[in-house]
Ligand SMILES: [Fe+2]
């Protein structure tokens with residue numbers, strides 16, 4: 001699969017999770033929390049894969065757009081921390097999610113415009129190779145004991161709080 005297809009699918013998955021959250025009743029706390037966890041994991045793994053594998057390859061072709069993307073990842077990280085601080089049944093969570101969603105929509109639109117245009121210049125073979133590397137890295141991050149431990153700790157911290 002081409003790298004841009006991998007990224008496009010990730011973007012669609014994140015969009016889907018935001019929509020599912022929007023449809024979930026505020027009283028369904030467990031479901032909301034599970035979706036927030038899934039959303040945060042999806043965004044973090046996606047951003048890490050971009051930073052490690054996609055951005056470095058695109059940087060020589062579109063240095064400014066890659067720099068903007070990295071800066072935006074920083075802002076998104078801050079907004080994720082805001083989301084994680086909110087209780088699943090709080091109105092504050094809806095506000096934090098709305099901020100995150102707006103920021104991500106802008107970021108994704110910019111990536112798919114500026115970065116994908118640059119990526120197209122790499123050629124089909126290179127893009128497909130890169131897509132394979134990214135898919136492998138994503139499943140590695142999802143399976144990594146370190147990442148799993150981090151997710152478990154976040155869950156535990158919520159129960160204690
Ligand atoms: Fe990104």
Ligand SMILES: [Fe+2]
Pocket residue numbers: 007011046050108111
């Ligand atoms: Fe992205």
